[in-house]
Amino acid sequence: MKRVLSTSVSVGVATGLYGISFGALAAVTGLDLLSIMLLSLLMFSGGSQFAFIGVIAAGGAPVSAITSAWLLGVRNGFYAIRLNSVLAPRGLLKLISAQLSIDESNGVSAAQEDLKSQRVGFWATGIAVFVFWNLATLLGALAGDFLGSAETWGLDAAAAAAFLGLVWPRLKGNKVLALSASVVAVVGSLFLPAGVPVLLTVLLALIPRRSN
Amino acid sequence: MTLTVILASLAVFSWKILGYLIPQRWITTGIRLFSERVTVVLMAALVAVQTFVSENQVEFDARVPALGVAAILFALRVPYILVVILAAAVAAGFRLLGF
Numbered sequence: 109m110k111r112v113l114s115t116s117v118s119v120g121v122a123t124g125l126y127g128i129s130f131g132a133l134a135a136v137t138g139l140d141l142l143s144i145m146l147l148s149l150l151m152f153s154g155g156s157q158f159a160f161i162g163v164i165a166a167g168g169a170p171v172s173a174i175t176s177a178w179l180l181g182v183r184n185g186f187y188a189i190r191l192n193s194v195l196a197p198r199g200l201l202k203l204i205s206a207q208l209s210i211d212e213s214n215g216v217s218a219a220q221e222d223l224k225s226q227r228v229g230f231w232a233t234g235i236a237v238f239v240f241w242n243l244a245t246l247l248g249a250l251a252g253d254f255l256g257s258a259e260t261w262g263l264d265a266a267a268a269a270a271f272l273g274l275v276w277p278r279l280k281g282n283k284v285l286a287l288s289a290s291v292v293a294v295v296g297s298l299f300l301p302a303g304v305p306v307l308l309t310v311l312l313a314l315i316p317r318r319s320n
Numbered sequence: 321m322t323l324t325v326i327l328a329s330l331a332v333f334s335w336k337i338l339g340y341l342i343p344q345r346w347i348t349t350g351i352r353l354f355s356e357r358v359t360v361v362l363m364a365a366l367v368a369v370q371t372f373v374s375e376n377q378v379e380f381d382a383r384v385p386a387l388g389v390a391a392i393l394f395a396l397r398v399p400y401i402l403v404v405i406l407a408a409a410v411a412a413g414f415r416l417l418g419f
Contacts, residue, residue: 114399114400115400117401118399118400118401118404119400121401122400122401122404125404125408139321140321140322142322143321143322143324143325146322146325146326146329147325147328147329150325150326150329150333151325151328151329151332151333152329152332153332153336156328156332160325160328164321170324170327173324173328174324174327174328174331175331177328177329177331177332178328178331178332178334178335180332181331181332181334181335181336182335183335183358183362184332184335184336184339185335185336185338185339186339186355186358186359186362187339187355187358187359188335188336188337188338188339188340189339189342189347189351189352189355190339190352190355190356190358190359191339191340192339192340192342192344192347193344193347193352196344197340202337202340203337205340206333206336206337206339206340207333207336209336209339209340211362211363211366214359215359215363218356218359259411259415260412260415261408261412262382262386262407262408262409262410262411262412262413262415263408264370264383264411265371265382265383265386265387265390265407265408265410265411266404266405266407266408266411267370268366268367268370268371268383268386268387268390268407269386269387269390269403269404269407269408270404271363271366271367271370272367272387272390272391272394273390273394273400273403273404274363275359275360275363275364275367276394278359278360278363279360282357282360285357285360285361285364286360286361286363286364287364288361289360289361289362289364289365289368290364290365290367290368291368292365293364293365293366293368293369293373294368294369294372294373294378297369297373297376297377297378298376298377298378299376302375302376305365305369306362306365306366306369309361309362309364309365310358310361310362312357312361313354313357313358313360313361314354
């Protein structure tokens with residue numbers, strides 16, 4: 109259990125590193141501090157948030173920004189289906205767990221063996237990421253210009269490594285699936301708008317596993 | 321802008337809550353296995369895009385050696401946060417050297 113909690117906090121800190129670049133980028137885009145913070149507090153889904161400010165930065169209409177964020181949020185719905193059977197939350201807890209259902213919380217949860225660790229993994233990671241992500245967004249929004257670009261600090265690579273660490277325990281028996289998804293996402297990125305190629309890989313998950 | 325942000329946040333939340341509102345009896349073993357596999361494919365796709373893609377182009381830059389180092393360290397069971405920080409350091413180092 110201690111190991112689960114330490115992973116959760118680590119994931120929270122790692123995500124926070126990336127949250128700084130979100131806050132900084134949003135500020136450069138010209139969003140006011142309230143809007144930037146509402147994105148991290150209410151939307152609370154990295155991919156959707158980056159897509160939202162990306163559309164706004166490109167001069168897109170509000171409805172395009174909303175649609176992009178919405179479409180990119182669909183993977184949280186898949187996580188939620190999994191998490192609902194793990195957590196079976198009721199009442200207010202259902203709303204809170206829904207808000208915390210993101211890549212990182214589901215990733216840590218799915219990496220655990222027993223049900224109790226899966227639950228602890230979800231809640232600890234969800235709360236840690238929420239706290240660090242929002243603090244980091246604030247820091248990035250206020251000090252973005254001072255810190256320079258996220259790339260200089262290798263934060264883009266940190267995000268890649270963070271996701272690799274989440275999928276790592278699940279690669280056993282799923283290597284072909286994971287590799288196919290990587291190829292589809294990268295090749296798709298040559299033709300499709302950002303975010304779509306990643307979603308496209310959901311189709312790969314529909315192919316039933318060969319029993320051998 | 322604030323209103324746009326709130327509407328977009330509600331739109332994103334609609335997916336999150338939907339997964340919890342589907343009745344458990346509809347969730348068959350097949351769907352459960354599917355949602356496990358979705359976790360794997362989405363995570364793997366995120367790693368790949370985050371490492372090799374820059375604005376609709378494939379690019380091999382400082383992120384690639386950083387991910388390579390991360391993979392080796394994860395295989396050696398180095399603690400998560402250490403791996404993430406070292407991956408950032410490798411990428412930052414390569415960029416400092418002009419890659």
